[in-house]
Amino acid sequence: MLSMGRGHWVRGIVEEIIKRDDEKIVIHTGKTPSGPIHIGAEREQFICSAIQRELKRRGFESTFNLIIDSYDPIKSIPAALTVPEWFEEELGKPLSSVPDPFGCHGSYAHHFADEFIRCQPELGLSPNIIYTHELYTQPAMKDAIRTVLRRLDQLKAIRRKYLHLQEEDGSTDDWNPVMVVCEKCGRIASMKKEVIPNRLDSWDLVKDELTYTCSACGHKGRGKIGDLPMKLSWRVDWSAKWAVFKVSCEPAGKDHCVKDGAYDMGLEVCKEIFGYRGPLRVPYEWLTLGEHAMKTHKGITFTPMEWLKVAPPEALRYLILSVDPMRHISFLPERIPDIVDSFDRMERQYYGIERIPENTDVEYINDLYRLCVKSKPEEEIPARLPYRFATTIVQLEPLLGAERILSKSAEYAARLRGKPGLTPKEFEDAKMRLSMAAQWVIQYAPPQARFKISDEPAFSTSDKKERQFLESVAQLVGKAQTESELQNEIFNAARSIGLDPSRAFAVLYQILIGSEKGPRLAPLLLALDRDWLIKRLRSGVRSTSNEV
RNA sequence: GGGCCUGUAGCUCAGUACGGUAGAGCGAUGGGCUCUUAACCCAUUGGCCAAGGGUUCAAAUCCCUUCAGGCCCGCCA
Numbered sequence: 152m153l154s155m156g157r158g159h160w161v162r163g164i165v166e167e168i169i170k171r172d173d174e175k176i177v178i179h180t181g182k183t184p185s186g187p188i189h190i191g192a193e194r195e196q197f198i199c200s201a202i203q204r205e206l207k208r209r210g211f212e213s214t215f216n217l218i219i220d221s222y223d224p225i226k227s228i229p230a231a232l233t234v235p236e237w238f239e240e241e242l243g244k245p246l247s248s249v250p251d252p253f254g255c256h257g258s259y260a261h262h263f264a265d266e267f268i269r270c271q272p273e274l275g276l277s278p279n280i281i282y283t284h285e286l287y288t289q290p291a292m293k294d295a296i297r298t299v300l301r302r303l304d305q306l307k308a309i310r311r312k313y314l315h316l317q318e319e320d321g322s323t324d325d326w327n328p329v330m331v332v333c334e335k336c337g338r339i340a341s342m343k344k345e346v347i348p349n350r351l352d353s354w355d356l357v358k359d360e361l362t363y364t365c366s367a368c369g370h371k372g373r374g375k376i377g378d379l380p381m382k383l384s385w386r387v388d389w390s391a392k393w394a395v396f397k398v399s400c401e402p403a404g405k406d407h408c409v410k411d412g413a414y415d416m417g418l419e420v421c422k423e424i425f426g427y428r429g430p431l432r433v434p435y436e437w438l439t440l441g442e443h444a445m446k447t448h449k450g451i452t453f454t455p456m457e458w459l460k461v462a463p464p465e466a467l468r469y470l471i472l473s474v475d476p477m478r479h480i481s482f483l484p485e486r487i488p489d490i491v492d493s494f495d496r497m498e499r500q501y502y503g504i505e506r507i508p509e510n511t512d513v514e515y516i517n518d519l520y521r522l523c524v525k526s527k528p529e530e531e532i533p534a535r536l537p538y539r540f541a542t543t544i545v546q547l548e549p550l551l552g553a554e555r556i557l558s559k560s561a562e563y564a565a566r567l568r569g570k571p572g573l574t575p576k577e578f579e580d581a582k583m584r585l586s587m588a589a590q591w592v593i594q595y596a597p598p599q600a601r602f603k604i605s606d607e608p609a610f611s612t613s614d615k616k617e618r619q620f621l622e623s624v625a626q627l628v629g630k631a632q633t634e635s636e637l638q639n640e641i642f643n644a645a646r647s648i649g650l651d652p653s654r655a656f657a658v659l660y661q662i663l664i665g666s667e668k669g670p671r672l673a674p675l676l677l678a679l680d681r682d683w684l685i686k687r688l689r690s691g692v693r694s695t696s697n698e699v
Numbered sequence: 700g701g702g703c704c705u706g707u708a709g710c711u712c713a714g715u716a717c718g719g720u721a722g723a724g725c726g727a728u729g730g731g732c733u734c735u736u737a738a739c740c741c742a743u744u745g746g747c748c749a750a751g752g753g754u755u756c757a758a759a760u761c762c763c764u765u766c767a768g769g770c771c772c773g774c775c776a
Contacts (some may be wrong), residue, residue: 191776405776406773436705
């Protein structure tokens, strides 16, 4: 996709949008809050965000709406969710009128939508939020319902074509796409074995009246189109919103973009029934959790909120926006340090302090960086605490304490940029990365990335020089030392005994953390309780002297 | 049955729209650094570009055919 001077893929999309010459540019995206909304949904959000930013860069204003499909019926309860027994009764009601099983929001829809929405500003996104249960009270949507009923035969023909239904004349096709929320039981569909929407029995467009039968409780109702709570079914609903909002562009997952799929049919309905040409389609592939697709209903999810606990928002934007929409992204939480470090590298390239590989489009880097930062790039490159470093030092917290971890980290981050210290903003960033890294270590770090001081030494030596060395170090730590003195003294001790320094360090790490390598030694030794440390060092000798 | 995506170094992937003879990061190995913040620097190691055929002076790139993996087409983005 990228090559010399071409820039980011979003440019191509934006060019097509501009070519449409819409009066107003409206970008849409939607999500059904049927359960926890996972990180894959952010792909659509970020694509829209990127489009909006690129439009702005070219001097075009645009509107970015996030439609929450809160009026859809709840069809099942996600496996990962524990709900009260009586929740079965809620199936078939609009998500917006199902109670929040956690009790903290006004409805089921609000609970899950809200968690997602609250993450959006953190991720550099600021869509207008539109709930469909509110949208459907608007006159424009009521009109859309009237339009659909007026042109029902034409609509049915389109539907038959896309769903490959046999009957040619449609004489037995009594389908209609208008669903009514039952005044008696509150359901919009029954969920017994399959989804059976509440249907209209009759309608009178002159009187603006209709009758319906509830498929769940059997209630027969009647009322004005303007008064009754109702919605259009899926593919027609999508088109209606396109037409009502005059949507210029809406990305969609590959499932909807299949030939003769929902998007194709939606566009035709939009054009033929509502008289609007419909949006530019931007198809995108899925973001999977390793090998597996995320499935809300099976509880296989990773949510934006979980991301924000362990990694910076820019890195998520980077993960998603650095990949062509039609390419599949395989995400694994274990790889977060790679992702953050890659983002940092790109940042350094943007600011010209890291070499850009040959054949790489500089414009692409520039575009991508601007799309990844939350608002605008800073004048100067911010000093960053490398995430991988953070994952290491944070594991020393039980020994060094939070304060020294923080000061060490700040010092290190500043030194990497050749600065005397961090600005308050950079300091906050470093602090944030430390807490994220700490959380990552707890939740996602693979075994080789973890270490800790073992309670019992897992190592002892019978080598004479090594034993002598350990004794020297035990004596060294008994004296007051600065870090650099101690570090040098350890080297000197090893040399004077004739022990290879790298071996000497390995021995110490083995005794302390059961590994060949570890964090810088002197600060670690000084941070430990002195008596404990001396005992530990000598234990590495004593246990063998018993054997000998 | 129909459609989409992917297959390039141990790993993650650039490079494919406009063909010019394979790159990056990570890893691994070796070395350096009065000697380790798993740092840094240097070097080395790495690939029949899934397979076959075609077009061409020239193919990872275009065309055709296979194979493998993933996914979608019943309101899951």
